[in-house]
Amino acid sequence: MARAISTRRKIAISAIAWLVAFLIFFPILWTFLTSFKTEGTAIQIPPKFVFFEWTLENYVTVQERSNYFRHFSNSVITAVGSTIIGLLIAIPAAWAMAFSPTKRTKDVLMWMLSTKMLPAVGVLVPIYLIFRDLRLLDTHIGLIAVLTMINLPIIVWMLYTYFKEIPVDILEAARMDGAGLRQEIVHVLTPMAIPGIASTLLLNIILAWNEAFWTLNLTTTRAAPLTAFIASYSSPEGLFWAKLSAASTLAIAPILIMGWFSQKQLVRGLTFGAVK
Amino acid sequence: MGSITLDHVTKSFGAVTIIPDISLDIRDGEFVVFVGPSGCGKSTLLRLIAGLEDVSGGKIMIDGADVTNAHPAQRKLSMVFQSYALYPHMSVRGNIAFPLKMEGASKEKIDEAVGNAAAILNLTDYLDRKPRQLSGGQRQRVAIGRAIVRQPKAFLFDEPLSNLDAALRVAMRLEISELHKKLGTTMIYVTHDQVEAMTMADKIVVLNAGRIEQYGTPLELYSKPANRFVAGFIGSPKMNFIEGAEAARFGAHAIGVRPEHFTVSQEAGSWKGVVGVAEHLGSDTFLYVKSESGDQLTVRTSGEIPVRSGETVHLTPMDGRVYRFDAQGHAIAG
Numbered sequence A: 001m002a003r004a005i006s007t008r009r010k011i012a013i014s015a016i017a018w019l020v021a022f023l024i025f026f027p028i029l030w031t032f033l034t035s036f037k038t039e040g041t042a043i044q045i046p047p048k049f050v051f052f053e054w055t056l057e058n059y060v061t062v063q064e065r066s067n068y069f070r071h072f073s074n075s076v077i078t079a080v081g082s083t084i085i086g087l088l089i090a091i092p093a094a095w096a097m098a099f100s101p102t103k104r105t106k107d108v109l110m111w112m113l114s115t116k117m118l119p120a121v122g123v124l125v126p127i128y129l130i131f132r133d134l135r136l137l138d139t140h141i142g143l144i145a146v147l148t149m150i151n152l153p154i155i156v157w158m159l160y161t162y163f164k165e166i167p168v169d170i171l172e173a174a175r176m177d178g179a180g181l182r183q184e185i186v187h188v189l190t191p192m193a194i195p196g197i198a199s200t201l202l203l204n205i206i207l208a209w210n211e212a213f214w215t216l217n218l219t220t221t222r223a224a225p226l227t228a229f230i231a232s233y234s235s236p237e238g239l240f241w242a243k244l245s246a247a248s249t250l251a252i253a254p255i256l257i258m259g260w261f262s263q264k265q266l267v268r269g270l271t272f273g274a275v276k
Numbered sequence B: 001m002g003s004i005t006l007d008h009v010t011k012s013f014g015a016v017t018i019i020p021d022i023s024l025d026i027r028d029g030e031f032v033v034f035v036g037p038s039g040c041g042k043s044t045l046l047r048l049i050a051g052l053e054d055v056s057g058g059k060i061m062i063d064g065a066d067v068t069n070a071h072p073a074q075r076k077l078s079m080v081f082q083s084y085a086l087y088p089h090m091s092v093r094g095n096i097a098f099p100l101k102m103e104g105a106s107k108e109k110i111d112e113a114v115g116n117a118a119a120i121l122n123l124t125d126y127l128d129r130k131p132r133q134l135s136g137g138q139r140q141r142v143a144i145g146r147a148i149v150r151q152p153k154a155f156l157f158d159e160p161l162s163n164l165d166a167a168l169r170v171a172m173r174l175e176i177s178e179l180h181k182k183l184g185t186t187m188i189y190v191t192h193d194q195v196e197a198m199t200m201a202d203k204i205v206v207l208n209a210g211r212i213e214q215y216g217t218p219l220e221l222y223s224k225p226a227n228r229f230v231a232g233f234i235g236s237p238k239m240n241f242i243e244g245a246e247a248a249r250f251g252a253h254a255i256g257v258r259p260e261h262f263t264v265s266q267e268a269g270s271w272k273g274v275v276g277v278a279e280h281l282g283s284d285t286f287l288y289v290k291s292e293s294g295d296q297l298t299v300r301t302s303g304e305i306p307v308r309s310g311e312t313v314h315l316t317p318m319d320g321r322v323y324r325f326d327a328q329g330h331a332i333a334g
């Protein structure tokens, strides 16, 4: 009897979980489906779910009207570029704070986090003016710089929490076992830090890829990433839902695929502290 | 070779002085135990010797060479941590081989040494496992294996057995003692368990608040405690202390009698008291007696004596087994 109840409970819980997951996933699914409809079907009420005439015409138009691959490569350059530079700065910073903390370490961390509390639009005008004067508007370098800076506090924090989890005892054991600083880093610290660094890297790429405020405001054509590509279809002069959906699908596909393949690493990284 | 000398070593963390001034000579091959209550600075002292902590003053010498400012890796000491501190990403084999790898030993030499260590410590079947797949006792043995492969000048142990259950603790205690006999290498062993200290040590250092209260063999500490602290700390159950008029009769501020140094009689004796609790273990009998003068006395007799709770007993300290202390707690000779 107890068994039956618990099985029924399990089924109920699974059903709820699937429902919630479906609700969360639904907008993406709907975008995907809409991208294969004609503009007419797209705005039909009641909407059609899957039984409509599937067409690729939106993708063709989108490809004709704008250069997807240029936007795509801009996204790759800025997301990867800002992630690499960010990690180059954040790893030593987090390392220093985790392994040789001072009285001020907590303050520095809080200060870095506090910069994320300011709404971005609050510094839009000064940053825009600086970018204009330095001729950084619509350049890869400018975009990489700004993306690096906005994500830096988050990845420093993330890495700091990972490094904090590495027991100092183990590093001391390595020292006792005759490891010098270089050997300690190569044989003991790095292998233990890699999972944390990997998930930080993935998260930062996702954040940079999806960042819309600065990418839209600081670029126009040459350096415009996929966010600008999507935005160009949500024009005020008439809504092209189907084309907008096609553009969105094209823009989020790469990051979704990357997320899918690295999900094990991501989940492991993001729950590292909670499980231990 | 592994003699270790501390010369007026001091240690402060910021404004707090943990070790005011310690000088100590440890001879090659000795098994020295640091004991003391929690927070007295045992681990700190060990970490100073290891080089994991910098001294605030004084000198540390190993085999006569000044290593005060040497990196831990250069001191050629091995340490076993309370938390074991195994490398989680390496197999048991990798863990044990690590110190040799750091020395740049050849592959054959490493394999042979790891094989030997594993055989001594019963780890042969586990060499390819990761530390997380081992029990506490097995992890402990891996930590010891990692310490012995390198043939260090001395072993440092920081409460290595405190995470094990009682039975395993006794077994590992014997294993470590046997290892010391076999290797003949200097060992420094930190514990707050005075039974471990008494059974394993050649010499015991009793620490209190960062000071050495006494340094000597276990039996010296037991039979000639230098002060009240050592007298109370060494021996189990604790020594009984009696102050006031009774002590004054012995010409002391306080006197101490160990529980095992009373003769118990139902007819006559020096002190009369009422038994509160009587514990009959068969091999021993423990009596908790409230004396007429109000002192709570613990008595231990070997074998069974037919005394029950609530009965009156007479206690007499054995000849020459009364320890006398002055008002500062120092032992009074004679």
Ligand SMILES: Nc1ncnc2c1ncn2[C@@H]1O[C@H](COP(=O)(O)OP(=O)(O)OP(=O)(O)O)[C@@H](O)[C@H]1O
Residues within 6 Å of the ligand: B013, B018, B036, B037, B038, B039, B040, B041, B042, B043, B044, B045, B192
């Ligand atoms: N890094 C540190 N910074 C500040 N104080 C410290 C530090 N390490 C230890 N202490 C202090 O030094 C004192 C001695 O610590 P230590 O760890 O040596 O004690 P212990 O004798 O090993 O105790 P236990 O038996 O509990 O392990 C403690 O009061 C502790 O709070």
Ligand SMILES: [Mg+2]
Residues within 6 Å of the ligand: B042, B043, B044, B159
């Ligand atoms: Mg300690």
